[in-house]
Amino acid sequence: MKKHNFNAGPSILPRIAIENSAKAILDLNGIGLSLLEISHRSKDFQAILDETVALFKELLNIPAGYQVVFLGGGASLQFCMIPYNFLNKKAAYLETGVWAQKAIKEAKFFGEVNVVGSSADKNFSYIPTGYEIPGDADYFHITTNNTIYGSEIRYDMDSPVPLIADMSSDILSRPVDVSKYAMIYGGAQKNLGPAGVTFVIIKEEMLGKVERKIPTMLSYATHTKEPSLYNTPPVFAIYTCLETLRWIKSLGGVKTIEAMNIRKANLLYDAIDSSKIFVGTVAKENRSLMNICFVMKDQYKDKEDGFMEFAKTKGMIGIKGHRSVGGFRASVYNAMPFESVQALVDAMHEFEKMTL
Numbered sequence: 001m002k003k004h005n006f007n008a009g010p011s012i013l014p015r016i017a018i019e020n021s022a023k024a025i026l027d028l029n030g031i032g033l034s035l036l037e038i039s040h041r042s043k044d045f046q047a048i049l050d051e052t053v054a055l056f057k058e059l060l061n062i063p064a065g066y067q068v069v070f071l072g073g074g075a076s077l078q079f080c081m082i083p084y085n086f087l088n089k090k091a092a093y094l095e096t097g098v099w100a101q102k103a104i105k106e107a108k109f110f111g112e113v114n115v116v117g118s119s120a121d122k123n124f125s126y127i128p129t130g131y132e133i134p135g136d137a138d139y140f141h142i143t144t145n146n147t148i149y150g151s152e153i154r155y156d157m158d159s160p161v162p163l164i165a166d167m168s169s170d171i172l173s174r175p176v177d178v179s180k181y182a183m184i185y186g187g188a189q190k191n192l193g194p195a196g197v198t199f200v201i202i203k204e205e206m207l208g209k210v211e212r213k214i215p216t217m218l219s220y221a222t223h224t225k226e227p228s229l230y231n232t233p234p235v236f237a238i239y240t241c242l243e244t245l246r247w248i249k250s251l252g253g254v255k256t257i258e259a260m261n262i263r264k265a266n267l268l269y270d271a272i273d274s275s276k277i278f279v280g281t282v283a284k285e286n287r288s289l290m291n292i293c294f295v296m297k298d299q300y301k302d303k304e305d306g307f308m309e310f311a312k313t314k315g316m317i318g319i320k321g322h323r324s325v326g327g328f329r330a331s332v333y334n335a336m337p338f339e340s341v342q343a344l345v346d347a348m349h350e351f352e353k354m355t356l
């Protein structure tokens with residue numbers, strides 16, 4: 001049976017990226033060696049790294065003055081590296097979910113943290129508005145897509161201080177005005193590649209402003225001076241990112257990807273909104289195009305397990321909602337085909353008919 005992979009992360013990747021990565025493991029570009037057994041300082045890997053950075057810059061239209069580096073440690077290590085490198089006295093954070101909270105926790109080790117807005121009061125079902133970003137903060141940190149709750153900041157905001165964004169789960173899902181950000185980062189394993197690599201887009205101007213001493217591996221300056229090659233980078237994971245970037249380019253770039261994402265998300269949100277038994281959990285204006293969360297209406301709550309079982313028989317994988325939200329979450333990242341979303345919607349309709 002065809003599987004429809006709605007996993008939240010690690011998650012679906014373009015089939016072609018997986019196939020080409022498998023080929024590179026067996027024999028990289030016909031050189032007679034596996035991608036897994038070449039030096040990260042070889043010209044073969046340097047070519048891979050250069051193309052990955054160049055494509056990343058091209059697809060996101062990254063202006064001069066920014067570097068793209070690939071590191072280990074996940075987005076979670078960035079939660080600590082960001083304040084280590086940039087927080088002199090005070091930083092501002094927007095609290096929109098568990099990942100934002102984890103970033104806030106790390107920042108508190110280094111200085112004063114001003115949580116300017118929070119949606120914790122309603123289980124992070126919306127994005128706060130009307131907050132003020134203090135002009136004397138060293139930076140303002142946001143999480144553009146809240147993977148667990150299914151809310152998203154889908155525009156590039158103005159900030160009076162350097163803006164830093166965790167884009168782990170919506171990178172490359174839409175065009176971004178990178179010039180509005182001082183740094184964009186994320187784990188690759190949701191929209192870009194396999195687990196094990198973290199992308200960091202950093203404005204060079206941000207470096208060297210804090211007074212504290214920073215351990216070598218935790219300093220961005222280390223990784224921009226010898227781009228992604230201070231130590232051994234996650235070679236294999238970077239290669240698969242390259243294959244995903246090539247796939248995005250072959251489709252016509254992030255503008256095309258965005259149109260595909262809107263079409264997929266509309267299909268599912270329309271099904272939720274017109275349903276008698278399902279209901280969305282996020283404020284409509286803040287709905288994510290990447291993680292679509294819904295539950296059963298109160299009078300049908302006892303049918304949730306039944307739908308989960310039914311969906312399983314239709315090949316649906318990974319639609320169980322995060323335990324802090326319950327219900328269902330369909331992660332419809334870039335690589336998710338329209339047909340899989342259609343299959344989920346068909347299953348919802350069929351189940352609804354059986355239920356009513």
Ligand SMILES: *Cc1c(COP(=O)(O)O)cnc(C)c1O
Pocket residue numbers: 009073074075076077099143145146147166167168169186187188190
């Ligand atoms: C998954 C996720 C993280 C955590 O990423 P790791 O690479 O596992 O550290 C952080 N932020 C967001 C928005 C995520 O979706």
